[in-house]
Structure formats: structure tokens, C-alpha cells
Amino acid sequence: MHTIVSKQCLSPNVTRLDVQAPRIAQIRQPGQFVIVHHSEGAERIPLTIADADPAAGTIALVIQSVGKSTRDLVALEPGQAIADIVGPLGHPTEMIESGRALCIGGGVGTAVVHPIAQGLHKRGVKVTSIIGGRSKEWVIFEAELRRLGEVIVCTDDGSYGRKGFVTDAAKDVLAGGGIGIVYAVGPVPMMRAVVNLTKPLGVRTIVSLNPVMIDGTGMCGGCRVSVGGETRFACVDGPEFDGHGVNFDELMDRLSAYREYEQKSLACAEENCRLKQTLPS
Amino acid sequence: MPGKITTKERLQINRQKMPEQASTARAANFEEVNLGFTEQLALLEADRCLQCKDPRCMAGCPVNVNIPRFIGLVSEGKISEAAQCLLCDNALPAITGRVCPQETQCEIVCVRGNKSTPVGIGYLERYVADWARNHSDQLTATKAPATGKRVAIVGSGPAGLTAAGELVRMGHDVTVYEALHKPGGVLVYGIPEFRLPKKIVSQEVQRLQSAGVKIECNVVIGRTYTLPELRERFDAVFIANGAGLPVFMNVPGENLKGVYSANEYLTRVNLMAAYQFPNADTPVLHGKCVAVVGGGNVAMDSVRTAKRLGAASAMIVYRRTKNELPARAEEVHHAGEEGIQFEFLTAPVEVIGNDKRWVTGLKCVRMKLGEPDASGRARPVTIPGSEFVLPCDIVVVAIGTRANPLLTATCPDLKLNKWGNIVADEAGMTSLPGVFAGGDIVRGAATVILAMGDGKRTARAMDEYLKSH
């Protein structure tokens, strides 16, 4: 059992949970993730290790509630526990040892970019982060990233920072030259847009892929993605890949496979909720 | 009563039939197909055993179950002694009694098979093991005094569990590390509920735990801890991480929506209980017409699962003929009864999809049997110009699994063969001192009982090793 020691609301649908997982806190590296299983009957879902405190034995999970499983997790309160957390899984991020890196985070992807920026900063790499959200209240991890270097914030509605998409800001930064590597984590269309920018410039771009996973050990093959024309298992070969080779259309398509089921799952859960609320306690 | 029955009388008894759920009913539920012997059936079947002085059946069993002895005790009505006797040789009899390919192991060599049908050794084993599960309080476990030696086991499949059971009995301190959140390996994620209820696996695991085996789930060796770390913290290590790497067909269209590896399909349904969706959270795609590629136990389990999930048509696509099917005979028979279709001498060449990238069919070619290959089986050859499309909306690929490189990749000095399996000698010793291996990671995908045989043999070798180190 993994007890939740603190819970913090970061944006209207993003919650940070600091959870006990001492071994993982000790050895995790940027880019790695865990698979979380709320309790018997729940799904196993992958979540990036956004931060860790080895002394306290905790890891930080930053969760965007999009469906049944993520909602159930963020409904947990400090003192309650998650049944199973396994990890750290996946390969650590490929890092450069010097020079300048551009880290781009969209939405909850910003939490994934954070440990990468941490790792780069530790090595002495100069980090510029571009982070974005719909509007001011959706921007997360700004303060944490400011400790590691320059941060450019973008909002779709211009309510905070620069108005527009993270790709607009990225275009300007790249035009200035000197960027050795780009890390882009966020919604698939955002990662694809970044890759479309960097490909003609020949700037190496690492993206973190988020296919549906189950075991996370390479056993089921459900997380397969096409990179450079080859089938790879994101849980063991990734989750980060050279963005220039990724087949994003296929990834988007495969992510939609369970849409009908996801809606049903959520509807049933809400039905249950309502039932519970009407029951005398 | 013992001695009262003559050999002639024994020879006159016919093999007793296993009571089972009617095929129409069971094809729509996930409950166990076989219902188990009643006491009366068990006594009759036990009386068929000739109590051979030189029992050939035992040589056919990889863990050397003392078959005549436990069956003799059953026929004498001494069920508790029969259970003690069985458990002494076989750590997981409720499991082997259900899934062993008896027809190619112990029963094939039973003398009664010469003139009529062999003794139903598997059915009797199941009967005794089920009694033991329900009367665990009446069984005594003997345990050697603590040796102070610590053993780590990687993987909680049949090989790991068997070794763990043997090693604690020898007085060693045993910890099993399992990557998934539930112990059992293929027994929990692969073999379906209707063949092996998960409750039975968890009861067998609990029995080992109460005997002193420690099991830590959610630990991936190669990630959470490395093999070198285990070697530092333990006196010996047994690697039994199975052959969990799905093989795909490498044909166009394999990443369309609706194509599963058997591992994924079965893991969703078994480990994650997707057949109970939405009461369990993990979904599985339900197809109207499901094509399963392959002919082994894994393929049979997948196709019968598809039928139970409501597929109007569920079929096996196999490139050889019925005679070459590697699955257990009973499963093929049960599948037939449940209305599973078989497309023999057929090999897929492409998965076809629509503009939304959902599967709509499997393009196949017809085959004919040619010269025997290295395994002695006739090699299938393509008939030119025989292409056709089998309409279907789900494709499950069950053409085999290979060694998963996750662990071995983190330990470069561990010797592997060209397929990535760990090289181990007869005693299970690998190229690294104190590191042993067995089960599917050494053999490639094999059987539960061979994995258990490895676990048992290696436990003895490890005991020797621990005494001298």
C-alpha cells in the first residue's frame, strides 16, 4: 500500500499527489514512469514520476482527470492509500551534457517535462522552458521550472504570458539558434506540431509517447507504437523516442480505440455516485 | 477395500467421465467447464489403477508424483493421506490436475492405455487436491530447521512458486519478487477462469505463504532492483521470469484497432477481469467475429474467451491440420463442442481495415503439408494464388512468445542462447555463480508441469549449493 501524504490542486483538472514509494523515490530518473493500480478491479494506468523526495520516500504524481481511473485516483485524500505502484519503468531520458536545451510542456505534459529539466540543469545544461495552457489557471509547474532556467508561458486566450500556442514561442526560440536538443511532452497534436517545426531545422527532438498500457514490462504489446517504420513497445523501449520518426497518426488513432468503453465506464461511475448520494448514510 | 478387488475386476471398470457444464451453457459464462469428480466417481476411477510394481506412469511425470501410492490411498478411502502424499511431490496439484497435458505426460505411459484407456490420473489428482484445498487445517506441513540462508526468486509463475515451496521446506528464507500486482504468472494472467479459477491459484499461493514463502508484488527485477543487487543481498537467486514477450506476425495492418496479442487479450480478460466490465474498469473490445491465429493452448484459450464474450463466430486460423494442433486434447475437444470454428491449412498474410482503421478482415492463403521440418512436423507450404479474405472484426495473434529481455538486458554477463533464453545446465545453474534459472525463460514457452519440474530440481541443486557456500 502506498499512502498519500499530500494532495494539491494545480489547475482546474490537474492534481498533484505525493505518495509513499521509498524505493522508487530513491532510484527513479527523469523520463521514467510508474504503473498505478488504485485497488482491486481498477485499471492499471501509467503516470510519469514528476518529482521525488528520496529522504521522505515519496514520489509526486501529477494527474489530469480525464476518465474513470484518473478521477478515482484524485478522489483519494491524504492518509488514504493506493494499492499498487510499480516502477520505475521505461528508459531514463537521453540527456545532453552541455549546451542549451529547449523543454516544451503542454498541459499536464509540463509535469513530465519538469524532471527532464531538473536532470539537464543538474548537468549544467542551459534550460529554456516553454509551457502552455488554455488560460492562466491551467498553467502548472511554472515556479518549479523557473528555478531551473528561463520560462516562457503561453496561454491560448492571452490571459497570462504570451498569447498563442507553445509552438509559436518555440519557433522564435529556435530561430535564435543555439538549441542543441528539444524535449516536447504534451497532447499528441502538440508534439506533432513541435516535430514539424524541428524536423526541417534538423534539431534532435525527444517526445514522450502515451499509448494505452497494461503491464508496463513488455509482456502484452498493447503499447506498441511505430517509430522509424519499426514497431516498438513504448513501456520498455520508450516512453521517449526520437520524435522525427514517430507515426503520430497511428498513435492518435490507437488512443481512440476504447472511447466508447471509456464513456460507458464514466457514465456508470457517475450513476453509482448519484445512487450513493441519494442513499441515507 | 484393499485387496478385495481383483485385477480382473479392475480391468472391467471403464474410465469415468468428468462431469462438465453443458456446452451451450458454458459457452456463455466464465465458470469452470469441468466440475470435478464426485467421491463415487473418484473411487471407481481409483480402482482402475493396477498398482504396478514398476509404475511407468511416474516416469512420465516431470515432478515424479507417486501416482500408484496416492491413487491407492484414494481407493482405500484414505483421502487425507492421499493428499499428504500428493503434496509431498507436487507443490500445486489443484493446478496441474487441471492444466497438465496428461495425455502426453503421465497418462500416455499408463499400462492401462495399452488395451483400453489410461487411468484418469489428472482427474484424480484434481479430486485429491481440491479436497486438500478445502481441508487445509487437516494437513500438516513438515519444515526443516532454519538454515539462515536467503534466497530470492524472480517471478511467481509455476517454476518460481514450486521452487519457493521446496526451498522453504528445506529451511531457507525465501522471497519471491513479482512484477505484476498478483502472484501466479501465466496461471493468473493467461489461463482463463473457465479452465483454472483464479480463486484456486490464490489459495495455492496462500498455502505457500503460510508455509513461510514471502511474496513481494510490484517489483520488476531489472528496474526496481537489478540482478547484481539481488546477488549482493541474497545467498542465491532463482530466475523464473517466464517467456512473456508476444510475437507478432509481421504482416501489414497489425497495428489496426482490433488486433491484439493473445497476451494482451487474455491479460485484459483474466488479470484485469475485463469480462466484468463496467464492474471492473479495464475494457476489452468485443467482436462479432473473432479470428485467433495459432493452434496451441494460448490460441484455444483466446478463441473460447472470445466466444464467451459474445462473439457470434469465433475461429481458429491454423496453418497445419487438426492432427498437428499443439493444444491439450481436452481443450480442442471442448472448443469444438462450444461451437468454435477451425480454419485449418490457412495462414494470414495481411490484416485488412476500413477507413477508420478498424479491422474488417484477415487476408489469408491456403496451405498444404509438405516435407517434415526440424521438429518432425510436416512443414506447411503456401498454395500459390489461393488468397482470400476471412471477414472478422477482432484478430488475436497467438503464435507464440519469446524471452522477455527486460531483466537479462541489465545483466550482460548472464549467458543467453540465440533466442535470448537463459542458458542453464541440468541442475538449473547459469553462467553466474549462485544464479539459477528454470521454466519458460530457459526452455522457451513450454508447460506448467515442465516449469514446476525445473523449480523442483533446481531447488534441490540450490540447497546443495547453499550448504557448500
Ligand SMILES: Cc1cc2nc3c(=O)[nH]c(=O)nc-3n(C[C@H](O)[C@H](O)[C@H](O)COP(=O)(O)OP(=O)(O)OC[C@H]3O[C@@H](n4cnc5c(N)ncnc54)[C@H](O)[C@@H]3O)c2cc1C
Ligand atoms: C508513459 C506514460 C506516462 C503518463 N504520464 C501521465 C501523467 O504524468 N499524468 C497524467 O495525467 N497522465 C499521464 N499519462 C496518461 C494517463 O495514463 C491517462 O490519462 C490515463 O490512463 C487515462 O485513464 P482514465 O481511465 O482516467 O481515462 P479514460 O477514460 O481511459 O480515457 C479518457 C481519455 O484519455 C485518453 N487516454 C486513454 N488512455 C490514455 C493514455 N494511456 N494516455 C493518454 N491518454 C489516454 C483517451 O483518448 C480518452 O479519450 C501517461 C501515459 C503514459 C503512457
Ligand SMILES: Cc1cc2nc3c(=O)[nH]c(=O)nc-3n(C[C@H](O)[C@H](O)[C@H](O)COP(=O)(O)OP(=O)(O)OC[C@H]3O[C@@H](n4cnc5c(N)ncnc54)[C@H](O)[C@@H]3O)c2cc1C
Ligand atoms: C494462455 C496460456 C495457456 C496455457 N495453457 C497451458 C496448459 O493448459 N497447460 C500447460 O501445461 N501449460 C500451459 N501454458 C504454458 C504455461 O503456462 C507456461 O509454460 C508456464 O506458466 C511457465 O511457467 P514459468 O514459471 O516459467 O513462467 P510464467 O508463468 O510466465 O511466470 C513468470 C512470472 O514472472 C514475472 N516476471 C517476468 N519478468 C519479471 C521481472 N523482471 N521481475 C519480476 N517478475 C517478473 C511475470 O510477471 C510472471 O508472473 C499456457 C500458457 C498460456 C500463455
Ligand code: SF4
Ligand atoms: S503433475 Fe501432471 S504429469 Fe504429474 S501426475 Fe499430475 S497430471 Fe500427471
Ligand code: SF4
Ligand atoms: S501405470 Fe497406470 S495402472 Fe500402473 S500404477 Fe500407473 S496409473 Fe496405475
Ligand code: FES
Ligand atoms: S504495456 Fe504491455 S507491453 Fe507495454
